[in-house]
Amino acid sequence: MPPSPSLPHALVTGASSGIGTDIAREYARRGKPLVLTARRLDRLEALAAELGKQVPCTVLAADLADPAAPEALFAQTLGRGIFVDTLVNNAGFGVPGRYLSADWKTHADSIQVLLTSVAHLTHLYLPAMEAAGRGRILNVASLAGLVPATAGHTLYGATKAWLIRFSETLDQESRGRGVYVTALCPGMTYTEFHDVNGMREKVSKLPKGIWLTSAEVARQGVEAVESGRVRLVTGRSNKLIAGLSKYLPDALARALLASKAKDFRDAD
Structure with missing residues (x-):
């Protein structure tokens, strides 16, 4: 199905795999035209071929580790006359291991992708949403942003905690102008993320009951932002973990999580 610039679109970053792919599928199921972006053009084109039977799809390959990528994406959608009302x-x-096990360029790229590009894209697309009096921003955070810190993956939980607070603040600022912002906080989710960061063997030892499929996480996330929920932790087990982390004394919560962290975090 060819792109229809006149229709409001959902722009999905990281759409080439995992939760991003399934969020795109969920919006396609709801009839929402899509702008799909990620680094891997071949995967984006395959997804567009699949979802293009349901909704108009535009593919824009981009590497969000590049500081110029948000402006380039915005310019391309603007140039095509595409109104993005859902971001x-x-x-x-992911950067496994302790902080000093990776070089600074790797850490800088992770901050650019997980934090700076999110703030930048939001700053670019939010004005048109507010001007139109409608919009949705779904920020995929993590349970890691709500629980005590553990050794390993040093910047991941910190950036996700920032993303949750950013989402909550932005929602308060923009809700009155018709734009809802949601922080989606999944726990363990079946995606290739753990293969990419080399943690598949470790996380596979975790109880199967705490895992959700990426399709289920995507469905819950889209439902949350469309209904105006500010924050959503997916899965009963994850809700329990988040609740215990909130109400247990800090020292006890940190000790309990640290004792289990070796099962899902590489701190070497």
Whole structure:
């Protein structure tokens, strides 16, 4: 199905795999035209071929580790006359191991993808949403942003905690102008993320009951932002973990999580 610039679109970053792919599928199921972006053009084109039977799809390959990428994406959608009324900030970046096990360029790229590009894309697309009096921003955060810190993956939980607070503040600022912002906080989710960061063997030892499929996480996330929920933790087990982390004394919560962290975090 060819792109229809006159129709409001959902722009999904990190759409080439995992939660991003399934968020795109969920919006396509709801009849929402899509702008799909990620680094891997071949995967984006395959997804567009699949979803293009349901909704108009535009493919824009971009690497959000490049500081110029948000402006380039915005210019391309603007140039095509596409109004983005739904922004899904989903692109991921994991750096396993302790902080000094990776070089600064790797850490800088992770901050660019997980934090700076999110703030930048939001700053670019939000004005038109507010001007139209409608919009949705879905920020894919993590349970890691709500629980005590553990050794390993040093910047991941910190950036996700920032993303949650950013989403909550932005929602308060923009809700009265018709734009709802949601922080989606999944726990363990079946995606290739753990293969990419080399943690598949470790996380596979975790109980199966705490895992959700990316399709289920995507469905819950889209429902949350469309209904105006500010924050959503997916899955009963994850809700329990988040609740215990909130109400247990800090020292006890940190000790409990640290004792289990070796099962899902590489701190070497």
